[in-house]
Amino acid sequence: MTLFLKGLSVVAGGVLLGLFVTWLTIVRGAGMGGDVTDGPWRTSLLTGSTEGGMALRATIALHGLFALNRHETIYYTATTDSAGKKLDGACRYTITGRDLPARWWSITAYGADDFLIANKFQRYSVSKTSVVRGADGRFTVTASEDASAANQVATGDGAFSLTLRLYNPDPSVADDPAHVALPEIRESGCP
Amino acid sequence: MNLRENWRYIVVVLAIAFGTYLATVALLPRLVMAVALNKMSSVHGFNAMTHSPRATSAARAVVRPSPDLLYSACPFDLDKAGGMLRVHTGGMPNTYWSVSIFDAQTDNIFALNDSHARNGGIDFILKRSNTPPLADRSKLVLESETPRGLILFRTLIDDDRHLAAIDAARRHAACEPYKP
Numbered sequence: 001m002t003l004f005l006k007g008l009s010v011v012a013g014g015v016l017l018g019l020f021v022t023w024l025t026i027v028r029g030a031g032m033g034g035d036v037t038d039g040p041w042r043t044s045l046l047t048g049s050t051e052g053g054m055a056l057r058a059t060i061a062l063h064g065l066f067a068l069n070r071h072e073t074i075y076y077t078a079t080t081d082s083a084g085k086k087l088d089g090a091c092r093y094t095i096t097g098r099d100l101p102a103r104w105w106s107i108t109a110y111g112a113d114d115f116l117i118a119n120k121f122q123r124y125s126v127s128k129t130s131v132v133r134g135a136d137g138r139f140t141v142t143a144s145e146d147a148s149a150a151n152q153v154a155t156g157d158g159a160f161s162l163t164l165r166l167y168n169p170d171p172s173v174a175d176d177p178a179h180v181a182l183p184e185i186r187e188s189g190c191p
Numbered sequence: 192m193n194l195r196e197n198w199r200y201i202v203v204v205l206a207i208a209f210g211t212y213l214a215t216v217a218l219l220p221r222l223v224m225a226v227a228l229n230k231m232s233s234v235h236g237f238n239a240m241t242h243s244p245r246a247t248s249a250a251r252a253v254v255r256p257s258p259d260l261l262y263s264a265c266p267f268d269l270d271k272a273g274g275m276l277r278v279h280t281g282g283m284p285n286t287y288w289s290v291s292i293f294d295a296q297t298d299n300i301f302a303l304n305d306s307h308a309r310n311g312g313i314d315f316i317l318k319r320s321n322t323p324p325l326a327d328r329s330k331l332v333l334e335s336e337t338p339r340g341l342i343l344f345r346t347l348i349d350d351d352r353h354l355a356a357i358d359a360a361r362r363h364a365a366c367e368p369y370k371p
Contacts (some may be wrong), residue, residue, distance in 0.1 A: 006200070009206060010204055010207070012202050013204045013206060013207075013208075014203065014204040014205070014206070014207020014208045014210075014211060015208070015211050016213040016339065017204065017205075017208035018207065018208040018209065018210065018211025018214075018215065019210070019211060019212075019215065021208065021212050022211075022212050022215045022216060022219075026219065029221050032195070032255075044333075047301065048298070048299035049298070050298045050300065052298075054213070054216045054217050055216055057219075057220050057296065057297060057298070058215075058216045058217075058220055060217040060220075061219055061220040061223040061224065061297045062219065062223060062256050063254060063255065064254065065223060065224075065227060065253050065254055065255075065297060066253060066291075066293055066297070066299075066341065066343055067299070068299055068302050069290070069299045069302060071302065072264050072289055072291065072302040072304065076283055082270075103287065104287055104347060104349075106257065108257060108258065108259075110255055114254035114255050115248065115250070115251060115254065115255075115256075116246060116247060116248040116250065116256065116258060117248060118248035118249075118261070120257050122247060122248075122258070124247075124248070124258040125259055129257050129349050129350065130259075150253075163255060165257065167287060167289075167347075168287075168304065168306070187266060188262070
């Protein structure tokens with residue numbers, strides 16, 4: 001092989017490897033990333049912040065563009081259930097919890113393309129103002145392929161993720177984001 | 192492949208791969224923002240507010256939209272605006288709302304919500320950080336290091352029955368070039 005061809009293949013190999021690593025770590029990953037975990041939920045207090053590092057900033061640009069900083073909103077994303085298994089729209093999930101420590105909160109399902117999932121009754125999310133609670137204040141939400149009633153969120157039939165938004169979170173969330181009483185996500189049936 | 196003979200090439204490949212990764216990750220936010228701004232300015236141009244309908248699965252302009260919020264967006268270009276932009280609202284709805292500013296790197300450089308607003312609304316000037324201060328000290332003045340970016344209003348739909356009223360009220364939010 002001539003020196004020129006050897007040099008060309010070294011440069012091409014390096015560029016391709018670099019692009020592959022970017023795809024693997026930034027582009028492919030579902031959800032908004034983050035270095036803090038709380039059960040199946042992940043977050044970063046640096047989302048939207050000027051202090052965020054390059055990798056976090058790139059992840060947010062691709063998977064959560066225009067995310068607010070932690071003083072306004074804290075975002076948690078789940079791509080697995082509480083047992084650590086990837087969320088799959090072909091399965092049924094039960095999401096249980098109590099009101100979250102924020103002025104307003106919501107849980108929204110997104111497809112692998114990071115957009116809302118098409119469904120007949122347009123049930124994309126539940127929120128502080130729409131969720132129905134039991135007498136003990138707890139809520140139980142079902143996430144499944146189709147949704148037609150209150151406390152149901154449609155997931156489509158493929159991979160999906162859930163984003164939990166805490167608007168004007170209580171200061172305790174930013175103080176200890178890994179120990180907030182966030183909802184549990186339990187698989188309750190797969191075909 | 193003989194590693195002993197080719198280790199120099201492997202080191203160069205890894206170094207180029209690392210450089211490519213760093214460059215791509217550094218450039219991605221600016222690239223994504225530029226694409227988003229071009230998309231969002233395609234209807235009303237820069238320095239004008241667009242009030243989007245409630246997000247559904249058909250919404251494809253920005254990833255992870257919230258279906259519980261109404262978005263009003265002003266893609267700005269301070270160079271085209273003559274250096275300054277005025278952003279103001281009428282009486283915003285009696286529900287949670289926020290206004291935030293994102294620079295060309297996607298950083299959220301400013302955010303304020305209804306609990307801090309005066310008289311149920313907001314009125315401020317946005318200018319480049321490298322331009323002289325405004326003589327009129329009575330105005331709230333915010334600065335952006337990049338000439339381009341986005342001003343985004345989020346208004347909560349706290350009850351579907353209030354949607355029409357909330358939608359009408361948030362449509363008073365506007366942005367336009369400002370001359371002192």
